[in-house]
Amino acid sequence: xxxxxxxxxRECGRDYPxxxxxVCEFCFGPLEAAYDYEAIAAEISxxxxxxxxxTMWRYAPLLPAPAExxxxxxxxxxxxxxxxxxxxxxxxxxxxxxxxxxxxTHSFKDRVVSVALSVARSFGFEIxxxxxxxxxxxxxAAHAAAAGMRSIVFIPSDLEEGKIAxxxxxxxxxxxxxxxxxxxxxxxxxxxxxxxxxxxxxxxRPYYAEGSKTLAFETVxxxxxxVPDAFVVPxxxxxxxxxxxxxxxxxxxxxxxxxxxxxxxxxxxxxxxSPVATAFESGTDDVRPVKPDTVAKSLAIGNPxxxxxxxxxxxxxxxxxxxxxxxxxVDGMRLLARTEGVFTETAGGVTIGTLEKLxxxxxxxxxxxxxxxxxxIGLKTLEAxxxxxxxxxxKPRLEDAIEVLGN
Numbered sequence: 002x003x004x005x006x007x008x009x010x011r012e013c014g015r016d017y018p019x020x021x022x023x024v025c026e027f028c029f030g031p032l033e034a035a036y037d038y039e040a041i042a043a044e045i046s047x048x049x050x051x052x053x054x055x056t057m058w059r060y061a062p063l064l065p066a067p068a069e070x071x072x073x074x075x076x077x078x079x080x081x082x083x084x085x086x087x088x089x090x091x092x093x094x095x096x097x098x099x100x101x102x103x104x105x106t107h108s109f110k111d112r113v114v115s116v117a118l119s120v121a122r123s124f125g126f127e128i129x130x131x132x133x134x135x136x137x138x139x140x141x142a143a144h145a146a147a148a149g150m151r152s153i154v155f156i157p158s159d160l161e162e163g164k165i166a167x168x169x170x171x172x173x174x175x176x177x178x179x180x181x182x183x184x185x186x187x188x189x190x191x192x193x194x195x196x197x198x199x200x201x202x203x204x205x206r207p208y209y210a211e212g213s214k215t216l217a218f219e220t221v222x223x224x225x226x227x228v229p230d231a232f233v234v235p236x237x238x239x240x241x242x243x244x245x246x247x248x249x250x251x252x253x254x255x256x257x258x259x260x261x262x263x264x265x266x267x268x269x270x271x272x273x274x275s276p277v278a279t280a281f282e283s284g285t286d287d288v289r290p291v292k293p294d295t296v297a298k299s300l301a302i303g304n305p306x307x308x309x310x311x312x313x314x315x316x317x318x319x320x321x322x323x324x325x326x327x328x329x330x331v332d333g334m335r336l337l338a339r340t341e342g343v344f345t346e347t348a349g350g351v352t353i354g355t356l357e358k359l360x361x362x363x364x365x366x367x368x369x370x371x372x373x374x375x376x377x378i379g380l381k382t383l384e385a386x387x388x389x390x391x392x393x394x395x396k397p398r399l400e401d402a403i404e405v406l407g408n
Contacts, residue, residue: 002120005065008207009035011310019065021124021199023206031306032207034065042255047226048127050257057112057215063251064116065208066216067123072148076111077215079103081223081372087340087353091360095370097229098343099220100377106143106167108136108299108346109241109376113212114201118144121199128153130198132189134299135164136377139370142173153198155185161298163381168344181293183304210240210307217248220372226258230369231265233356235348235376236277237300239311242268260286267364268315268322269348269355271297275324277308282323286312296327296385298348299377303386321364329354331385337361337375344379358367 007016012030023032028050045062053059058066058079082101101109114137118129129145129152131137138154145152154168158177168175178185186202186213193203201209221228228249234242270278273295280288288308291303305311325333330347333354337343345353352373359365369394378387395401 002065002067002123004037004041004062005066006035006037007392008032020023021121021204023204031176034211036063036209036251038251038254040147045257047222047253047257050222052249057115057212057219060215060218063218063248063255065120065171065211066116067119070122071119072113072115072122072144073099073276074105074111074144074147076115076212078219081220082341082343084341084373087337089338090336090369091359093360093365093371094368097220097224097370098337098341099216099372099374100343101376102214102345102349103331106136106139107378107381108140109213109216109374110136110140112215113137113209114140114144115211116212117201117205118148118150118199119206121201122148122150124199125195126199127151128198130154130189130192130196130200132156132182132186132334133202134301135140135167135381136299137202138173138175139164139167139171142171144170145173155189157182157185157298157301159298161235161382163383167381168314182302183290183293186302186304213241213244214248214251216241216374217245218252221249221252225262228262228264229372231267231320231365231371233267233269233352233359233365233371233373235300235352235374236270236305236308236311237302237348238279238305239268241320241374241376242266242311243307243314244316264284264318264364265320265369266315266318267320267359268311268357269298269351270322270324270329271351272324272326273297274303275303276303277305277311278322278324280308281312281315281321285307288312295395296330296350296382297345298382299348300351321359323355323358323364325351325354326356329358333357334379334385338379343375345375346377346379347385348377349375349379350385
């Protein structure tokens with residue numbers, strides 16, 4: 002990895018070799034990739050990025066990328082679409098939607114897996130694995146198939162059927178565990194010490210998490226190399242929010258943005274699993290685990306690994322982390338579909354519902370240009386909407402159509 006100097010503990014700052022390791026041996030803090038920003042700045046420019054592929058790998062110098070052979074099946078460079086009708090309904094001057102449902106397996110998880118399995122293959126791993134609430138399992142199975150690797154994914158047994166099908170179709174082996182995501186994650190952490198497998202969100206987590214930064218890179222580039230005033234980001238583990246902040250700072254470090262990014266970053270959770278929002282709103286950094294009971298299953302992590310860091314990031318930016326009711330999650334899905342023709346999964350409903358709340362309560366001002374991250378598509382979470390019936394049933398006769406539809 003040309004520009005990765007080491008893995009560095011986020012707590013004590015100790016450096017470790019670039020290896021499949023994720024925890025500091027001294028203080029047990031999490032490790033993350035540390036870069037040679039001077040060397041990156043000497044090579045990267047807006048022109049070199051524009052000349053790169055129309056995927057997340059156009060930002061390869063800012064990723065823990067192997068020297069060659071990245072597993073690139075087209076993740077990234079998804080649409081940043083303006084949302085004027087939703088903005089008008091909420092009372093915002095300008096609103097953008099970052100639509101990551103356009104990724105190969107229809108969620109932002111393709112970004113993190115593309116990085117993690119590229120690194121895994123460079124380390125010599127032959128089996129890809131993960132603990133997942135669904136979207137990550139889809140992405141691991143797809144990227145493993147493209148790389149010729151075997152994939153084994155572990156999920157809670159109550160996962161949506163569409164997400165299971167979206168893994169099996171790629172040849173992924175699915176292990177359903179009777180328990181919550183946190184039970185699944187704990188099992189995978191134990192297995193990672195027993196099996197020589199690439200657990201993308203365990204032993205490869207320092208590399209995996211870096212893929213999320215590309216959402217920040219793309220947003221800035223797609224806005225003409227400028228930053229918005231605010232982001233609204235859904236929270237599961239909390240990693241996505243922290244990496245949005247890190248990615249924005251990195252653009253400044255390597256000279257792609259001359260000014261420090263003055264962006265407010267807000268976090269969104271559903272009431273049925275809101276440990277990070279509860280801690281933030283209580284004014285503490287102590288994120289206490291909860292037992293998830295939420296329609297937003299892709300965000301149902303009761304003991305979020307990066308919750309503490311997400312709180313620090315949001316507070317430093319002047320942002321807020323808050324939650325909305327379970328009913329508001331589905332309302333958010335319907336609101337986005339009705340105003341902008343975008344069908345999002347429940348996590349996107351959390352984002353839009355929280356955006357509405359933040360505007361209503363004055364945390365986002367009407368003149369703040371805002372980007373909402375829509376991290377997956379609604380076809381994965383049809384169950385949340387309940388049963389759907391036709392508006393009318395008629396015979397194939399003109400008079401019947403006119404009778405029910407009027408003039």
